[in-house]
Amino acid sequence: MNAIFKRRSIRKYTDQVIPEEHIEQLLRAAMAAPSAWNQQPWHFVVIDHKKILNEIPKFHPYSKMLTEASHAIVVCCDVNTERYNEFWVQDCAAATQNILLMATELGIGSVWLGLYPNQERVQKLKELLGLPDNIIPFCIISLGYPAESKGPANRFDAGRIHRNKW
Helix, strand or coil: CHHHHHCCECCCECCCCCCHHHHHHHHHHHHCCCCHHHCCCEEEEEECCHHHHHHHHHCCCCCHHHHCCCEEEEEEEEHHHCCCCCCHHHHHHHHHHHHHHHHHHCCCEEEEEECCCCHHHHHHHHHHHCCCCCEEEEEEEEEECECCCCCCCCCCCHHHCCCCCC
């Protein structure tokens, strides 16, 4: 529960590099996510080359923090694995949330950067990473050790809760 309430979008990072064993823990957490009909349509592209990280803000207007990031993980869907139309979006979102929570647990700052369904961003990232036609990039997760601190957010709103009927 601590990671759920402590997780915040961290956009400023130190220059400390995330060790590979932590990257693997993040990916293990992602693949532990629930998946509709157990399709597990996800693939992950780990980016640690600064040249690639620096290219993304040229077409994704909210990704400037990637220039300071140690790593990024692109969560993707392989549409060839899809048996039930469009459930991959939920599966990839669950995998993304697991990465964010594990990052918090490991003391790593993170930000969820949306790609899909913005076709311009999707296409530009596909070109940058050389993704095959059957792979759709869902989001980018920026990762680095925090150079900023944020307290827990309280987003609870009782007015959004309905019982039995609207």
